[in-house]
Amino acid sequence: MEDTKDVFFQVIKERRSVRKYTDEKVTEEDLKLILESARQAPSGENAQPWRFIVIKDQDNKDFLSYVGKNGSGRRFTGEFLSKQMQTRFEGLQDEEKKKAAFKKLTSGNVSAFVSEADVNILVLGKKDVWDAPFDTSAAIENMLLTVTSLGLGACWLVAPCIDVRDEMRMKNHFQVPDEFKIYAIISIGVPAKIANPRPRISLTQLVFDEKFGEAYYEA
Numbered sequence: 001m002e003d004t005k006d007v008f009f010q011v012i013k014e015r016r017s018v019r020k021y022t023d024e025k026v027t028e029e030d031l032k033l034i035l036e037s038a039r040q041a042p043s044g045e046n047a048q049p050w051r052f053i054v055i056k057d058q059d060n061k062d063f064l065s066y067v068g069k070n071g072s073g074r075r076f077t078g079e080f081l082s083k084q085m086q087t088r089f090e091g092l093q094d095e096e097k098k099k100a101a102f103k104k105l106t107s108g109n110v111s112a113f114v115s116e117a118d119v120n121i122l123v124l125g126k127k128d129v130w131d132a133p134f135d136t137s138a139a140i141e142n143m144l145l146t147v148t149s150l151g152l153g154a155c156w157l158v159a160p161c162i163d164v165r166d167e168m169r170m171k172n173h174f175q176v177p178d179e180f181k182i183y184a185i186i187s188i189g190v191p192a193k194i195a196n197p198r199p200r201i202s203l204t205q206l207v208f209d210e211k212f213g214e215a216y217y218e219a
Contacts, residue, residue, distance in 0.1 A: 011145055011148050011149045012145065013197075014148055015144055015145060015147075015148040016148075016153065016191075016194050016195050016197075017154075017155045017156070017195065018153025018154060018155055018187075018189070018191045018193075018194060018195075019110075019113045019155055019187075020113070020116070020191065020192040020193040021113075021116050021117050021118065021153065021187075021189030021190060021191060021192050022189070022190045022191070022192045024118070024189070024190035025118050025190075026118045026119050026152060026188055026189060026190070030150050030152065031054070031119060031188075033146060033150070034121075034143050034146045034147055034150070034188065035052060035054075035121075035143075037142040037143055037145070037146040038050065038052065038139040038140070038142050038143045039139075040142065041135070041138040041139035041141075041142045042135075042138055043129075043131065043135035043138065043139075044129070044130070044131030044134070044135060045131075047126070047129045047131065047132075047135065048135070049125045049126035049129035049131075049132040049135050049136070050123065050124065050125055050132075050135060050136050050139045051124040051125075051126075051180060052121050052122065052123060052124070053121065053122040053124070053174055053176075054119060054120075054121055055119070055120040055121070055122060055174075056118070056119055056120075058115070060120075060173075060174075061114060061115040061117070061120055062115045063173055064114045064115065064120055064122075064160070064170070064185060065111075065112045065113070065114050065115035067160045067166050067169055067170060068108070068111035068112060068114055068157060068159065068160040068185065069107075069108035069109060069111055069112040070108055070166070071108070071111065071159050071160040071161075071162065071163055071166040072105070072108040072109075072110050072111035072112075072159040072160065073106060073107055073108025074108075074163065075159050075162065075163075076105035076106045076108070076110070077106045079105075080102060080105070080106050085102060085105065089101060089102075110159075111157055111159050111160060113155075113187070114155075114157065114185060114187045116189070117155075117187035117188055117189040118188065118189040118190070119187075119188045119189065120185055120186065120187050120188070121143070121185070121186040121188065122170070122174060122176075122182060122184075122185055123136050123139070123140060123182070123183050123184040123185070123186060124136075124176060124180040124181065124182055124183065125180065125181055125183050126179060126180055126181075127178075127179055127180065127181050128179065132181070132183075133183065136183045136184070137183075140156055140183075140184055140186060143186060144156060144186075147188055151190075152188060152189065152190060152191070153188070153189060153190065153191030153194065154186055154187060154188045154189075155186070155187045156184055156186055157184060157185040157186070157187065158183070158184050160185060161182045161183060161184060161185070167181070167182050170182055202219075203216075203217050204217045204218065204219045
């Protein structure tokens, strides 16, 4: 039992957002396991509002790349012009790295990589289910952890789904009925590069005892 806990927590710790992939294919066996893990996710009142569109055709992946690039470009350009981006990166001391990050974000290239993944999964949720945003998030997290356990890589994208204009482009292209909302694009493939772990805020700063501000754990 102890080994099972260790293995499970190791999968959680090793999960990364992977944006660079090799040309290797995701097997149908692995893809089915990833989708089955999503199906097993919890949902409010067992509504199971999620639906998934598997996208492998290169033209369709290129279309998602185009929409993602434009959607992210608009989003991050707005963040740059409002100075939110500068505030977010004020801890980065290397000015060249900071400029490169700003350029990558405002250009939208941060989301253009989906065309390079072997598989993209469009995650939909039924509009008439109140908990759909939370239910689909639970399904997505199940997929991401399963991907990691299989030695694959994935990235969860939402920027192309935020602007209703981008969502309508995708809904028209993939013939998504109006009763559904597009919540995310999940890119999946064999990782060509895995990022180093990013720092996490300590439990002493995150967890409080009975009321906000009273640390539950000692520093």
